[in-house]
Amino acid sequence: MKPIICLDMDAVIADLFTEWFARYNRDYGDDLTVDRAHTWDAPSYVKKECGHKILDYLHEPGLFLSLNPLPDAIDVIGRLTENYNVFLVTAPPSLPSLAEKVQWVEIHLPFLSLDRLIFTHRKDMVRGDLLFDDAPNNLLGFLETGRKAIAMDYPYNRHIDCHRVGSWREFENRLPEWLER
Numbered sequence: 479m480k481p482i483i484c485l486d487m488d489a490v491i492a493d494l495f496t497e498w499f500a501r502y503n504r505d506y507g508d509d510l511t512v513d514r515a516h517t518w519d520a521p522s523y524v525k526k527e528c529g530h531k532i533l534d535y536l537h538e539p540g541l542f543l544s545l546n547p548l549p550d551a552i553d554v555i556g557r558l559t560e561n562y563n564v565f566l567v568t569a570p571p572s573l574p575s576l577a578e579k580v581q582w583v584e585i586h587l588p589f590l591s592l593d594r595l596i597f598t599h600r601k602d603m604v605r606g607d608l609l610f611d612d613a614p615n616n617l618l619g620f621l622e623t624g625r626k627a628i629a630m631d632y633p634y635n636r637h638i639d640c641h642r643v644g645s646w647r648e649f650e651n652r653l654p655e656w657l658e659r
């Protein structure tokens with residue numbers, strides 16, 4: 479059986495930060511980029527007058543549908559489906575965002591059927607040989623079950639002791655080596 483590869487969507491396949499932070503920067507006159515995101519706790523690195531309201535942007539209709547794919551993500555996923563059992567495993571922050579994620583996959587990854595889409599906030603419970611993700615809790619949850627987790631490198635996940643990559647090309651090149659071990 480082909481190895482089962484689980485791929486996160488936000489900040490791994492879809493460029494969440496560019497659009498999310500652009501909306502915040504527009505409203506609060508800031509110049510936030512992901513380089514400043516040294517922790518998962520977004521309210522701690524935005525302006526005080528914004529605070530927890532930074533999370534409200536994740537509930538704005540259309541946000542998730544508007545995201546662009548990250549460089550090479552679509553091409554690499556297309557090639558991965560030839561050799562691996564590829565599943566998208568994503569945790570929608572709301573019911574409307576779930577619908578937008580389905581639409582996003584239909585638009586950007588039309589070669590993936592919708593039975594390749596798994597919605598859960600407990601990725602550690604999903605069967606899979608390897609998870610490619612950016613969120614510390616997802617990476618740790620997978621690692622704790624003795625499986626492989628690969629981080630898309632961001633400042634907020636650098637404390638997690640796992641393999642990490644800065645691009646989809648690098649992920650594609652190193653995947654065979656990780657699965658051999």
Ligand SMILES: [Mg+2]
Nearest residue numbers: 486488489612
């Ligand atoms: Mg993510």
